[in-house]
Amino acid sequence: MDYEYAPLRLPSNVDRLTAAAQLAIQAEFSGWELARVRLYRDGTRQVVLRRRLVNQSQPGLSY
Secondary structure (H helix, E strand, O other): OOEEEEEEEEOOOOOHHHHHHHHHHHHHHHOOEEEEEEEOOOOOEEEEEEEEOOOOOOOOOOO
């Protein structure tokens, strides 16, 4: 399966509840899922979202 990835950086002033809400909205409306979260000492979070690539259907035959 092929995925596309979207890196996202959340600043330290974004609390955990707000970050979870933002990510849930992205997951629900855009099809993203959480691939990785890194929390740094300064409080910033590096989030990587992923979603499955949709295969483009091939055009039908024309007569």
